[in-house]
Amino acid sequence: MKKTALNEIHHEMGAKMVPFAGFEMPVQFEGINIEHETVRKKLGVFDVSHMGEFWVEGEGAFDLVQKLTTNDVAALVDGKVQYTTFPNGKGGLVDDLLVYRFGPDRYYLVVNAANIDKDWAHVNKHNTEGAKLTNASDDISQLAVQGPLALKAMQKLTDEPVVDMPYYTFKVLTFAGVPDIIFSTTGYTGSGGCEIYMPNDKAEEIYKAVLEAGEEFGIKPIGLGARDTLRLESGFCLYGNDIDETTSPIEAGLGWITKFVPGNNFIDRERFEKQKEEGVSRRLKGFIMQERAIPRQHYKIYDAEGSEIGEVTSGTMSPMLKQGIGMGYVAKGFWKEGTEIYIGIRNKKAKAVITKPPFYKG
Secondary structure (H helix, E strand, C coil): CEECCCHHHHHHCCCEEEEECCEEEEEECCCHHHHHHHHHHCCEEEECCCCEEEEEECCCHHHHHHHHCCCCHHHCCCCEEEEEEEECCCCCEEEEEEEEEEECCEEEEEECHHHHHHHHHHHHHCCCCCCEEEECHHHEEEEEEECCCHHHHHHHHCCCCCCCCCCCEEEEEEECCEEEEEEECCCCCCCCEEEEEEEHHHHHHHHHHHHHHHHHHCCEEECHHHHHHHHHHCCCCCECCCECCCCCCCCCCCHHHCCCCCCCCCCCHHHHHHHHHHCCCEEEEEEEECCCCCCCCCCEEECCCCCEEEEEEEEEECCCCCCEEEEEEEECCCCCCCCEEEEEECCEEEEEEECCCCCCCC
16 A cells, blocks of 8 residues: 555554555544534645646647646636546546646646546547656645635745635745745635645655644644545535546536637537537436435435435535535436435435535535
8 A cells, every 4th residue: 555755644643544545544633523623614734645646748738638628728827727627538537637737838737546547547548749748646745734724824834925826826936945836726625725735755844834834723634534524515526426437527517617618629528518508317416414314425316206316426414514415416307406305315215405515605
């Protein structure tokens, strides 16, 4: 099993470690609910060094990234980040990812840990543009400092103004005394904050500096357990649960990052455009339980008559709402907000209501 540069520190801090995407990762330190609440109200720091990073550079870089991704790379300017997906050529998705533009011919792709090898093969396979590709995944550590006080705390570690950085932008700056650090106002919690990329040999030093800078604001180390409850409370898709090789971005409610603009001839464009025009038979929808019950992945979804109309892809007990929440693919006719559905939990069917995420709007 792979280990991040912070593995030893996690053990020293008493983290509960679990295997995740081929890495030994902290699932929790103090407890999922308290960690979740800390991010929602103050700030927390996640080790997300297991994520993958690819550089795409050179003359064919723009054309390759534009072809590979559903969003419109032409809309990016230097210092801007884009959330997007890799279509697989069969109507499904290879992964969801971030694209950073460093220049017209220099892009940085951040992909999911479990998909690094698959994504790398996919990018190489389609590189008929002759772009220079570098898989930097094993050399880069990444921290996500998330929460309403995150940027205020991190400002202490750099002379560059970061507090008012717009969402989904980045800067290369000196951070905690280390030059050439990528600092981006991205994250997957719905509570604001930043993600920080650094060489592995600087990870420990920066991690300790982040904890120290955040101490007066109540910072805590956060595990992957709270990362999952936070992203679900905000209605963000998790690859492998809510999107995969069989789901289209139109079905997944990701039409907003699927841009059918002139010149954006990405893989599967025609197929997805047809789906947008003609409609789809199932859509990923959010729901909130109306009785005390926790929905789980693969639980069946039913209508009032007991007919099966879908399946849960993600579900949990919301730490902020104290209610069961979830997402799942639901058949046409049951998409309207407020529609009653029923989740099959063991021997009973528990009532839920279709609700548009984010579930928690604090």
